[in-house]
Amino acid sequence: MSEFPYPVQAFKGRGAASNPEGRFETIRHHAEDDGWQHAMLDEERPRPQTVVTEERARxxxxxxxxxxxAFEQALNPYRGCEHGCIYCFARPSHSYLNLSPGLDFETKLRAKSNLxxxxxxELSKRNYVPKPINIGSNTDPYQPIEKRYRITRAALEVLAECHxxxxxxxxxxxxxxDIDLLAPMAREGLVQVFVSVNSLDNHLAAKLEPRASAPHRRIQAVRALAEAGISVGVLVAPIIPALNDRDMEAVLDQAADAGARCAGYTVLRLPYELKQLFREWLALHAPQRADHVMSLVQQMNGGRDYDSNFATRMRGQGVFAELLRKRFEVACRKHGFGRARELKLDVSRFVPPRETSPQGQLF
Known part of the structure; x- marks a missing residue:
């Protein structure tokens, strides 16, 4: 018998199977299976369509x-992410928009058109102190809608202009x-790219990360960036025990062969509403190993689904977490990888940009 009081069904091309209310909502909807819903599951439900709303950021x-x-500053061109990665720790942030961390997160997107x-x-302010800015800390800056909106590229153009x-x-x-922008920045020590690859299994990736690039294409991107002289690293993230942890060494092998210079990893994190969403995903796509996966996740989090302790939330704790750490260190030594946070970018070249003015520049 399902642990959920309602039938769940996967949507092709989407990570989440439901749209639970965010934690700030005052109204809760509770579904009860009266037997009639099963008829709906035999029919193909309409697929949720991606809707993008432009917003003016302050x-x-x-x-x-x-x-x-590792970084102190960040910018994110988009809210929500069409990649639909079911494990994404950023899903609960959609609750701040009165939207669901489930399907809403990957279908109801916000684009910061004036970024x-x-x-x-902000860079032109007199009191601004230059420190490396991370692009993509919350949602992916190169998710599919970037092809149309090009907000990430516009941000890189500003950063390149002022070094x-x-x-x-x-x-x-x-x-x-964007190699045409990134390569000149790399020659000045201004940029490093991290490509996230947590498995080489296309079948698994298509369910975990339904609209992200296939793993082999990400490895090809690592090679293209490295050949252009851009410092590139690989992030094996997140590692999900008993699901994709077996691929750690293979990912690092292929990334090293493609030209990656450093590596990092994190384990699965399940804050807030993400716990329910990930359990639903396991029930749909890996029911035979669902209990085993969650048992190992809890072992790495002090017996809970998630532990927010800064000291352990990224790497976990316990025997299995220690095994992952040792495997990662051995693989990194094999390839001579540095740690992801070791590269020092050059902040001394920064030149504050001039703000655009309707009067133009007189001097």
Whole structure:
């Protein structure tokens, strides 16, 4: 018997199977299976369509003081992410928009259409202190809608113009499009790209990350970036025990062969509403091993689905977490990988941009 009080069914091309209310909602909907719903499951339900809303951001650079995160500044061109990765720790952030962390997160997206303009304004402030900006800390800057909106590229153009350092995290091969901007920045020590690859199994990736680039295309992107002289690393993230952990060494092998220079990893994190969504995903796509996966997840989190402790949330704790750590270190030594946070980008070249003015530039 299912642990859910309602029937769940996967949508092709989507990660989530439901749309639960966010944690800030005051009204809760509770579904009861009266037998009639089963008839609906025999028919193909209409697929949720992607809807993008443009928004005018008032600020775009966010600050971070978490001790387990390597960057202090970040910007995210989009809210929500069409990649639909079921494990994405950013899903609960959609609750702040009164939207669901489930299907809403991957179908109801927000594009910050004025990001480049606001970024220019923030970088030009007299009291601004340049520090590397991470692009893609919350949602992927190269998700499919970037092909149309090009907001990430516009941000890179501003950063390149004023010689501001940045890092990029993505699981989409679309990053190759911007090599013409990234290669000159790399020659000045201004950029590093991290490509996230957590498995080499296309069948598994199509369910875990339904609209991200296939694993082999991400490895090809690593090669293209490296051949262009851009410092590139690989993130084996997240590692999900008994699901994709077996691929760790193979991912690092292929990334090293493609030219990656450093590597990092994290384990699965299940904050807030993500616990329910991931359990639904397991019930649909890996029912025979669902209990085993969650048992190992809990072992790495002190007996809970998630532990927010800064000291352990990224790497876990316990025997299985220690095994992952040792496997990763051995593989990194084999390939001479540095740690993902070791590269130092050059902040000394920064030149504050001039804000655009209707009067033009007189001097």
């Amino acid at each position: 600020s775009v650079i966010t600050r971070n003081d978490s001790p387990d995160i 480049a303009e606001v970024l220019r304004h 501001h350092p940045c890092t990029i995290v993505t699981k989409n091969a679309m990053v190759e499009r």
